[in-house]
Amino acid sequence: MTTTWTAAWPLLRDRNARLYLTGVVVSGFGTSALWLASGVWVKDLTGSDGLAALCMLAMWAPTLAGPLLGTLADRTRRKPLLIGANLLLAALLLTLVTVDSPDGVWLLFAVLFVYGAAGVVHDAAESALVATAVQPSLLGDFNGLRMTATEGMKLLAPLAGAGVYAAYGGAGVALLDAVTFVVATGLYACLRVCESKPEVRGGGWRAQTAEGARHLWSHPRLRPLVLAGGTTMLFAGLNGAMAYAVIDGLGHTPAYAGVLYAVQGAGSVAIGLLSGPALRRLGERRFAAYGIALTAAAAGLRAIPSDPVALACSAAIGAGLPCVLIAALTAVQRETPDALLGRTAATANTLVLTPNVVGLAAGAALVELLDVRPLLAVIGLTWLVTALPLLQSPASPSRTATKSPSDANPA
Incomplete structure (x- = not known):
């Protein structure tokens, strides 16, 4: 620390x-x-x-x-x-x-x-x-x-x-x-x-909006991070929909969700403090991949009906889940020209966060139809696979620590 x-x-x-x-x-x-x-x-x-x-x-x-x-x-x-x-x-x-x-x-x-x-x-x-x-x-x-x-x-x-x-x-x-x-x-x-007045380019509002999406999709470093973020939030929604079924399996009342969420929040607070040094050491891709792997493993292990395991998994999910979000946001700030940054960051947020709602809806249906324990195990294993593409070509720490002038962009 x-x-x-x-x-x-x-x-x-x-x-x-x-x-x-x-x-x-x-x-x-x-x-x-x-x-x-x-x-x-x-x-x-x-x-x-x-x-x-x-x-x-x-x-x-x-x-x-x-x-x-x-x-x-x-x-x-x-x-x-x-x-x-x-x-x-x-x-x-x-x-x-x-x-x-x-x-x-x-x-x-x-x-x-x-x-x-x-x-x-x-x-x-x-x-x-x-x-x-x-x-x-x-x-x-x-x-x-x-x-x-x-x-x-x-x-x-x-x-x-x-x-x-x-x-x-x-x-x-x-x-x-x-x-x-x-x-x-x-x-x-x-x-x-010190801000100068932006130059409003031609093409209309819709065309300018599309420029942010095109930048994300065409950029070899941003596209995999944003896709990984969206996939992670989809599985996070599926996992979140199982929360009360997990609590039932532990033999607690629904109010126990407050304890699990507090532990998860503590994990997120901790990773927020550690993310800067971790990004410099690992690079955005590996930092995101390790976070996804930790979260996926914890989601699968929630199938074990044990209070200590449930608490440990909540802390691990809280620590792992923000990694890909922090990595994607930092990469967008560093790799996007200032004139495009507002719409690119907003587009990235939409692509990353929207799947969470889809996951919550799908999870709410699945939890009524299937046994939650094998379902959690399947979700965890499938989720774990999504980290593999980020590990194939990890960014070096030097690329993360030393950037070009395009670094003058925000998160």
Whole structure:
């Protein structure tokens, strides 16, 4: 761990990196709190489990339009776009103080949908701006620490959100989230970056959006990482759908899922701290492949009905699953020209994250039809095979540590 902190120390000394990471912590806290509270809020107002479940769908659905929304980050300056997105969300969240009956639930869903769309634009702009604000050699460390901050907030913020909701209702959580966006706006305003106005090239919005997808598909290093990320998230969805069947096999109540998720989150926090040095040593391809292998093995071993095994597997999944995501994001930042980075990063996010929903849906059907233990073993073995293409031509550590001028790109 000493080596990890020694490697990360130059990043933490970087003013822009500190401001970014603080913004991630602050806004991530509010988002995670709202994520939990919105479903509870709708359930309390309507009594409907289905409507409560739609809250997450409303926030996630705009990801499908990621390539289109990400193009906006390449057509305007990224710093003002980040500031504008945060202020827009803060203003929208204030409207939720009027939601106090089932008749106002439509407004909550509308705000959550815009919340998700603004989040896609925000992530694309941030990914594109980070590379110009953080040293290229430290992008892996930044992405890892960002993962640590995000997962850490997922462990802490839902409890805080539940407490605020119990004391002040959904309006209180909305106000809390609005405040976090205002604070994040101040942090982004303090960033010291020099941006010129992007040149808007011809061809129309659709043609410009397609450029990001073409860049990903034609690039020999990015294509396998993005495909591996999408495949990994497909299997992660299948694996996640088995969670409550696994808990039943252990003889616990569904509430035990909270323990497993907390252990998994701790694993993700740990790998976030280690990812920078690991990327420099292994390269993106091998780092991703080893993470996939660890996650696949843990998913298969969940078939063993043992509490210690279940806890160890949850920690291993938490540590292994983010590896391919961090590797793909870092590679996209390093290998994409700045003018293409916003739409390319957004397209990569869509291609990686969308299969997770397909996996969840397929897993929910399979768990009703088949015995979960052999099913988990098959999923683990099949998942393990997907790591092999990344091991065939591993990137050397020197290629990861020393990059060309195209490194001035974001994650």
